[in-house]
Amino acid sequence: IWYPLYDEYSASIFKNFFDFISSTTVGGGSSGLEGFLDLIKAFLELPDAGKALRSDAYKSLVKRHVLVKKELLRRYPGSIVTSIPGSPTLFAEISDRRIPNERASDVIFDDLRVAVNNGEPMGETNEFVRLNLSGYSSLIARFLNRLAGEEKYTAQDVLTLSTHKCFHSTICASSSSSTQYFANPGDCIIDADANKGPIEIVLPEFIDYEKSEVISVRKIDSSENPVVIKSENFTFSLEKNNQSLNVQWTQSFYPNGNWQVINR
Structure with missing residues (x-):
């Protein structure tokens, strides 16, 4: 789970959260307590608008x-x-x-090929390990599957998304020149009526955290005007009535996100 720094919620707590983690993960003390109290104050001062998102994160x-x-x-x-x-x-x-002939972190790496922090920097012996639970959902699911020795978990099992909405939009061409529509977070179904002119559905470079809903774009008229679906890495054209395309934006692991065609 992550927030870009231009996000209002992130900007309001980032410094306090960072100071708190920095202080408490190396043994605590008075600086850790101060960081904790500052973090709680920052949370209490947040507007209610982000309550659902914060609840999902927790x-x-x-x-x-x-x-x-x-x-x-x-x-x-x-x-x-x-x-x-x-x-x-x-x-x-x-x-x-x-253990203790080997560090616990080395044992886990040997067994699972996953690097975790050992306990010594946190003031404990090397029988201890510390695992980050705030990473990408797909990475957490992969780690769980390696622990379990089978494919039991997916990203959906470790991510709560009650804040996700699903919208149905109808886009109508307004003139013979191309009508442009930018896909928005929460879009699930986009019906395009190109009877009066061509329509271009633009898929932005970033639309959501980790992944978007599957978006179904459908041409709902019988005209010869195309409905063009355009992203940074592909362009498709719907030419016939009821022809559709399903797409989804994902950002798995560390590379930049991209749009994928689910079916054609």
Whole structure:
């Protein structure tokens, strides 16, 4: 879960959140307490407009902590998780016959090929590990699947999106010159009536966090005017009545997001 810095919610808490994490993950103390109190104050001063988004973020962190804890204890019986659900990180003492001859973080890397932080920088022994739960949903799901030894989880299992809306829009050409429409967050169905002229549906470079809804674009008239769907990496033209195209924007892992055709 992440927020761009131009986001109002992110801008209002980023400094406090960063200071809090920096202080508390290296052993706490008075500076950690101060950071925590400043963070709580920042949360209390936030407008209600972002309440649903903040609730989704918290519920996602709780869900991730519960699932990672469950699979971690199955994989390494006798381990002890000391962090609480809702924390952006999971802190645990790993039980394994290779420890303490090997660091717990090295054991997990050998078994799963996933790098995690060891406990020493956090003031604990190297039987401990710290896992970041605030990453991309697809990465968390992949880590869970490696812990479980099977493909059990998808990104949807670790991300709560109650704030997502699904809209049905109808775009009508207004003249013989091309009518342009930019896809918006929440668009699910776009019906295009090109009876009076061509229509261009523009898919922007960024539309949502992690992924958009699947957007179905459909030509709903029998004219010869095309409905053109255009993104940075592809252009398709709908020429016939009821012809449609399904597209989705995704940003998996670290590369920039892009639009994909679901079917044609």
